[in-house]
Amino acid sequence: MNIKRFAILGAVFGALLLPATFSAASAEEEISLPKQDWSFSGPFGSYDKASAQRGFQIYKEVCSACHSMKLGYYRELAGIGLSEAQIKAVAAEQTFPTIGDDGQPAERPGTPADHFHSPFPNDKAARAANNGALPPDQTLLTNAREGGADYIYALLTGYEDAPAGVKLGDGMNYNKYFPGHQIGMAAPLSDDRVEYADGTKATLKQEAHDVATFLAYMSNPELETRKRLGLRILMFLAALTCVTYAVKRQIWSDVHH
Amino acid sequence: MVGLHKSEFKNPVINWIDTRLPLFTMMSKEYGVFPTPKNFNYFWNFGALAMVNLVIMIVTGIVLAMNYDPNTGNAFESVERIMRDVNYGWLLRYVHANGASMFFIVVYIHIFRGLYYGSYKKPRELLWMIGVVILLLMMATGFMGYVLPWGQMSYWGATVITNLFSAIPVVGDSIVTLLWGGFSVDNPTLNRFFSLHYLLPFVIVGVVFLHIVALHITGSNNPLGIEPKDKQDTLPFHPYYTIKDSVGICVYLMVFAVLVFFAPGFFGDPANWTPANPLVTPAAIVPEWYFLPFYAILRAVPDKLGGVLMMFGAIAVLFVLPWLDTSPVRSAKFRPIYRLLFWVLIVCCFVLGAVGAHHPEGIWVILGRVCTAYYFLHFLVLLPLLGKFEKTLPLPESISQAVLPAAAE
Numbered sequence: 001m002n003i004k005r006f007a008i009l010g011a012v013f014g015a016l017l018l019p020a021t022f023s024a025a026s027a028e029e030e031i032s033l034p035k036q037d038w039s040f041s042g043p044f045g046s047y048d049k050a051s052a053q054r055g056f057q058i059y060k061e062v063c064s065a066c067h068s069m070k071l072g073y074y075r076e077l078a079g080i081g082l083s084e085a086q087i088k089a090v091a092a093e094q095t096f097p098t099i100g101d102d103g104q105p106a107e108r109p110g111t112p113a114d115h116f117h118s119p120f121p122n123d124k125a126a127r128a129a130n131n132g133a134l135p136p137d138q139t140l141l142t143n144a145r146e147g148g149a150d151y152i153y154a155l156l157t158g159y160e161d162a163p164a165g166v167k168l169g170d171g172m173n174y175n176k177y178f179p180g181h182q183i184g185m186a187a188p189l190s191d192d193r194v195e196y197a198d199g200t201k202a203t204l205k206q207e208a209h210d211v212a213t214f215l216a217y218m219s220n221p222e223l224e225t226r227k228r229l230g231l232r233i234l235m236f237l238a239a240l241t242c243v244t245y246a247v248k249r250q251i252w253s254d255v256h257h
Numbered sequence: 258m259v260g261l262h263k264s265e266f267k268n269p270v271i272n273w274i275d276t277r278l279p280l281f282t283m284m285s286k287e288y289g290v291f292p293t294p295k296n297f298n299y300f301w302n303f304g305a306l307a308m309v310n311l312v313i314m315i316v317t318g319i320v321l322a323m324n325y326d327p328n329t330g331n332a333f334e335s336v337e338r339i340m341r342d343v344n345y346g347w348l349l350r351y352v353h354a355n356g357a358s359m360f361f362i363v364v365y366i367h368i369f370r371g372l373y374y375g376s377y378k379k380p381r382e383l384l385w386m387i388g389v390v391i392l393l394l395m396m397a398t399g400f401m402g403y404v405l406p407w408g409q410m411s412y413w414g415a416t417v418i419t420n421l422f423s424a425i426p427v428v429g430d431s432i433v434t435l436l437w438g439g440f441s442v443d444n445p446t447l448n449r450f451f452s453l454h455y456l457l458p459f460v461i462v463g464v465v466f467l468h469i470v471a472l473h474i475t476g477s478n479n480p481l482g483i484e485p486k487d488k489q490d491t492l493p494f495h496p497y498y499t500i501k502d503s504v505g506i507c508v509y510l511m512v513f514a515v516l517v518f519f520a521p522g523f524f525g526d527p528a529n530w531t532p533a534n535p536l537v538t539p540a541a542i543v544p545e546w547y548f549l550p551f552y553a554i555l556r557a558v559p560d561k562l563g564g565v566l567m568m569f570g571a572i573a574v575l576f577v578l579p580w581l582d583t584s585p586v587r588s589a590k591f592r593p594i595y596r597l598l599f600w601v602l603i604v605c606c607f608v609l610g611a612v613g614a615h616h617p618e619g620i621w622v623i624l625g626r627v628c629t630a631y632y633f634l635h636f637l638v639l640l641p642l643l644g645k646f647e648k649t650l651p652l653p654e655s656i657s658q659a660v661l662p663a664a665a666e
Contacts, residue, residue, distance in 0.1 A: 043519050071337045136531070140337070143522065144530035179540070219530075222340070222347040229348075230518020237514060241507035248500045255295060255492065 031177055033150045036209065040216060043231065046224045047217050052080035054196055055214025058207055060090075061194050063138060066130060066185075068118035071139035072218045075112040079221050080214065087112045131171040133184030142212070142219040149212040151177065156208035159187040287473055292491035293498055294479035296656050300374075301477070301498075302505030303367035309506055310360045311465065315458050317353040325405065327451035329444045332407035333532040351521040352513075357399050358524040359513050361547035364392065368575075373599055375587030376478040382579035384471040389575045391464050396548070398457040401450040403545055408529030413542045415442045415450070421555070424562040441535070481659055482587025483652055490656035541616065549613030550606050556617050557629040567629065574636040581636055583644025591650040595643055598635060605631050 039048035056077065059069070074091040082090070091110035094117035100106030110117060116139075120126035127134050136144075145151040154177040162174035162181075172182045189207045196202050217223075264275035264282060275281040324343050326335035339346035368388070371377055377385035404415045419436045423429040438445025476485070485491045492498070516523060524546055528539045544552050551568050558564035574581065589596040605628045612625040653659035 071334065071341070073341070076341070140530045144527050146527050226347065226351075226518050226521075230514060233514050233518065234511060237507060237511045241504070241511065244500070244503050244507050248504050251496050251500050255497070 031179075033147045033154045033177060036150055036153050036212075038149055038216070039213065040220075040223055043227060045227065047080060048213060049081040050198065050200075051210045051213045052217050053082070053214075054198065054200060054206075055210035055212070055217075056080060056082075057197065058189070058194055058211040059138070059214055062188050063211065064116075064119060066119055066126070066135040067138045068120070068126075068135075069116035069138045069218060070118050071137070072116050072221075073112070074110065074114055074116065076218070076221050079224075080217055084112070131184055135185065138215055138218065140219050142216045148219075149216045152212040152215055153208045155183075156187075156189050156211070157204060287494075288499075289493065289495045291473065291494040292476070292485065292488075293494045294477055294485050294656055295490060295492045295497075296479050296481060296659070297477070297498065297501070298480050299501075299505060300366070300370040301479075302502055302509075303363050303370060304472075305502040306363045306505060306509050307360065307367055308465065309509070310356060310363055311458070311461065314353065314356050314360060315462075317349050317356065318455070318458065321349055321353055322451075322455060325451075327405065327447050329407060329447055329533070332405065332447060336406045348517070351517045355513065355516045355521060355524065357402060357545070358547065359509075359516070360395065361399070363509070364395065365547070368392070369603065371478075372602075373589045373596075374478055374480055375482050375582070375584075375589070377579045378482075378582065378587050379579065380475050381471075381478060384468065384475060385579060386576055387464060387468045387471055389572065391461060391468060392575075393572060394457055394461045394464065398454060398461065399545065399547065401454040401457070404447065404450045405454060406529060407447065407533045409531045409533055409537070409539050410526045410529040410542070412442060412533035412535065413539055414544055415446065417542055418544070419446075421561075421565050421568075424565045426562070478587065479656065480588060480590065481653060481656055482590070483656065486655045543614055546610065546614075549611075550609035551613070553609040553613035553625045554629045554632070556613075557622075557625040567633075571632060574633065578636065578640075582640045584640075584647060584649070585644070586649045586652065591652055592643075592647060593650065594647045595640075598639055598643070602632070602635050605635070 039045060039051065074087055077087050077090065078084070088111070091112050091114055094110040094114075095107040096110055096114060096117070098106050098108045120129065123134055142148045142152060147154070155175060158175045158177035160174060160176060162168050166174065166181070168174060168182060172184060173186050174181055175183045189204055189211070191204050192202050193204075193207060194202050200206060220226075261276045262279040262282065264272045264279065266272045266275050266281055271281055321339065324335065324339045324346065326332060336350070339350050341347075343349070371385065371388070400414075400418060404411045419433055419442065422432045422436065425432060434440065436446070436449075437443065438449055479485075526543060543549075551571060554571050555564040555568040558567050584592060584595065586592055589599055608624055609628045609632070612621050612628065615621045617625065
């Protein structure tokens with residue numbers, strides 16, 4: 001039969017050409033990212049909650065000074081293991097504008113149902129405070145960058161002195177993993193930048209790993225549910241395929257072909 | 258009684274309905290006892306798979322539309338609300354987004370199966386042409402659907418593709434203004450794309466109906482490419498092909514599930530996770546993978562109008578394919594040279610896909626031009642000539658003889 005040859009050839013072509021087809025968007029920018037070992041990768045992956053909580057601490061103490069996370073909710077912190085009381089406390093640290101009973105603008109404390117509080121009222125204010133550069137919103141950051149969490153980790157650990165001959169713009173910094181290498185953000189993390197509540201030693205690499213884990217969670221809070229459901233559905237489909245194939249063999253057994 | 262259908266159904270309720278509206282008779286005739294060649298291989302699953310895929314897209318799409326807001330200020334956020342707030346919204350969205358890729362994979366295999374086994378030849382020319390119409394409608398629907406999340410690639414893809422129409426002489430600019438509903442891709446564009454994205458799938462349903470009607474007039478082609486002669490050559494559609502299609506559907510769903518649950522971003526572009534910004538152009542504007550070969554053909558021609566014509570020409574040659582292929586033999590099984598050319602064409606299309614994904618520089622420019630030229634050479638020159646010069650292999654007497662040579666003697 002031709003099926004086998006079709007299948008083999010198809011597989012070969014696919015294997016040869018598909019990766020080239022899909023990873024080729026930025027051909028001129030060939031910086032290979034060092035791959036990290038992530039708790040959430042692979043079909044059985046789930047978030048390392050302790051790491052994500054440390055990452056949230058870094059977000060709170062460092063990133064959130066400039067970066068918004070305006071599509072995420074405080075209540076989503078439950079997914080990295082924060083209790084309801086903890087989430088309420090975190091949300092209540094921020095105030096949000098509201099209209100008071102007297103009809104005048106007022107402020108109220110945040111609740112778990114609120115989106116994360118943004119550091120700046122709008123993009124222009126953010127640019128004005130950051131030398132003209134806009135700190136990107138962090139909610140979907142690991143999805144929005146080629147390489148995902150690996151890219152975040154590489155960027156945070158990729159600051160170094162500009163090589164001889166490279167002229168940096170005013171207020172710019174050199175980073176070997178940033179496209180174009182000139183980045184507005186100064187190195188945000190360093191050894192002992194934060195003091196971890198759980199006693200973990202806060203090296204730069206540890207911090208970068210933790211905050212990348214937290215950002216990956218914020219980008220894909222459904223990941224654990226998705227993979228668990230996927231495994232169950234695949235097991236069901238595998239069984240259904242076997243049964244269907246057996247019935248097919250049975251029905252076709254009287255046909256000579 | 259005059260005008261009433263003679264129903265053979267015993268159940269009184271079914272009989273009562275069937276005599277007045279012979280739906281049951283029709284279903285039984287077209288999907289029950291419908292004589293189908295007995296020698297289909299699994300490539301004949303892909304029509305049914307496309308049908309299943311279309312239904313999945315319509316069902317998930319209708320529910321997504323209940324939660325989506327086609328306004329440039331809210332579209333991106335409303336999609337993210339679907340992902341985070343709507344119960345199983347992430348599942349709906351990932352099924353719909355990856356369903357588009359699955360749909361094109363299935364339909365492309367369906368089309369290449371038709372090419373390999375000569376399914377477009379007399380008397381199935383119209384059946385084939387209706388299929389090409391479905392492909393065009395799918396492309397329009399897929400393109401407009403990709404604009405709706407209003408990410409960076411949505412916006413810039415829409416800008417690039419709609420601008421193609423400005424290449425048309427005289428009326429080009431007016432057409433683009435009409436498409437945009439203004440003077441740039443903006444809120445009116447998003448509104449009309451949403452409206453059309455909801456409409457076109459139902460147009461596809463209508464054309465699919467015609468596709469199936471035409472199929473049931475001519476009957477299916479088969480891997481041997483010869484018509485069934487008698488009852489020995491066919492099987493009733495049910496249960497033989499309902500069960501064989503079911504096997505295919507199960508396998509298809511497994512592939513689909515792997516994509517949705519374990520690699521939902523595999524076919525996506527990271528740039529589309531950033532909201533549309535008319536002031537920031539992405540480093541590379543790349544269409545979805547299923548348009549890449551056409552995008553490569555577009556860019557292979559160093560002239561805008563020429564490129565657009567070639568791109569649409571790539572589909573247009575499929576329309577007239579039944580008359581370009583002059584060989585009386587359908588199946589590539591009996592056409593040694595055509596079989597070789599078929600595989601060259603497949604490689605050519607994959608290379609065009611890779612070219613479409615790369616910046617048009619260096620080797621990619623040359624590859625793009627060579628493969629574009631070859632694509633048209635295949636359809637416009639090689640196929641017409643091949644029918645005259647190719648020595649085809651002898652065709653079997655009948656399907657059952659080929660299937661069971663010993664019994665036929």
